[in-house]
Amino acid sequence: EIQLVESGGDLVQPGRSLRLSCAASGVMFSSYAMSWVRQAPGKGPEWVSSISESGHVTYYADSVTGRFTISRDNSKDKLYLQINNLRADDTAIYYCSTLIGSSWGPGTVVAVSS
Amino acid sequence: EIVLTQSPGTLSLSPGERVTLSCRASQSVNSRHLAWYQQKFGQAPRLVMSGAFSRATGVPDRFSGSGSGTDFTLTISRLEPEDSAVYYCQQYGIPPYTFGLGTRVEIK
Numbered sequence: 001e002i003q004l005v006e007s008g009g010d011l012v013q014p015g016r017s018l019r020l021s022c023a024a025s026g027v028m029f030s031s032y033a034m035s036w037v038r039q040a041p042g043k044g045p046e047w048v049s050s051i052s053e054s055g056h057v058t059y060y061a062d063s064v065t066g067r068f069t070i071s072r073d074n075s076k077d078k079l080y081l082q083i084n085n086l087r088a089d090d091t092a093i094y095y096c097s098t099l100i101g102s103s104w105g106p107g108t109v110v111a112v113s114s
Numbered sequence: 115e116i117v118l119t120q121s122p123g124t125l126s127l128s129p130g131e132r133v134t135l136s137c138r139a140s141q142s143v144n145s146r147h148l149a150w151y152q153q154k155f156g157q158a159p160r161l162v163m164s165g166a167f168s169r170a171t172g173v174p175d176r177f178s179g180s181g182s183g184t185d186f187t188l189t190i191s192r193l194e195p196e197d198s199a200v201y202y203c204q205q206y207g208i209p210p211y212t213f214g215l216g217t218r219v220e221i222k
Binding site for chain 2: 059060095100104106
């Protein structure tokens with residue numbers, strides 16, 4: 001089973017950027033399509049983005065298209081989420097998960113406030 | 115975008131009772147691409163069912179999934195206290211891979 005740990009969350013001002021990372025271990029990371037899912041305080045999970053095993057195919061939620069970029073480095077067993085032009089409504093716990101959701105990290109907190 | 119509507123919003127039942135959770139999609143979903151998650155307070159979601167019918171590793175057999183097309187159901191045959199949580203359905207067949215808003219299951 002794959003183990004996942006996110007990092008990179010922070011308290012940032014609106015308009016700034018962040019790069020979230022997700023380190024994978026346990027099994028062959030390159031065999032898994034991966035996703036980022038976020039959860040705002042008191043709300044349900046919201047799918048953000050997914051990436052294919054090779055990294056060649058990516059999908060985004062409409063709410064983040066143009067501001068978020070998902071990528072992966074299979075040589076380092078890492079998944080990334082570049083977040084630009086942060087807004088208050090991006091405040092959430094950000095989880096990385098396998099596409100089917102069998103494995104999740106504990107999450108990293110992004111808080112956007114001036 | 116496929117909208118998933120879960121009902122009811124909240125259930126309050128006694129241990130041992132049967133629980134039926136509904137997830138209705140705004141358009142047809144391949145059952146292979148329908149998942150159910152359990153989330154307890156302060157924890158990441160935990161996969162309960164994938165492919166609509168397949169229990170995830172470690173999930174007790176009192177959990178079962180059914181459905182096809184636009185109507186899917188998660189059933190807990192005999193409710194246990196540790197089943198108290200919010201349950202979400204998600205479709206991962208057609209992006210955006212949407213979640214439902216969840217059903218909260220409370221134990222009386």
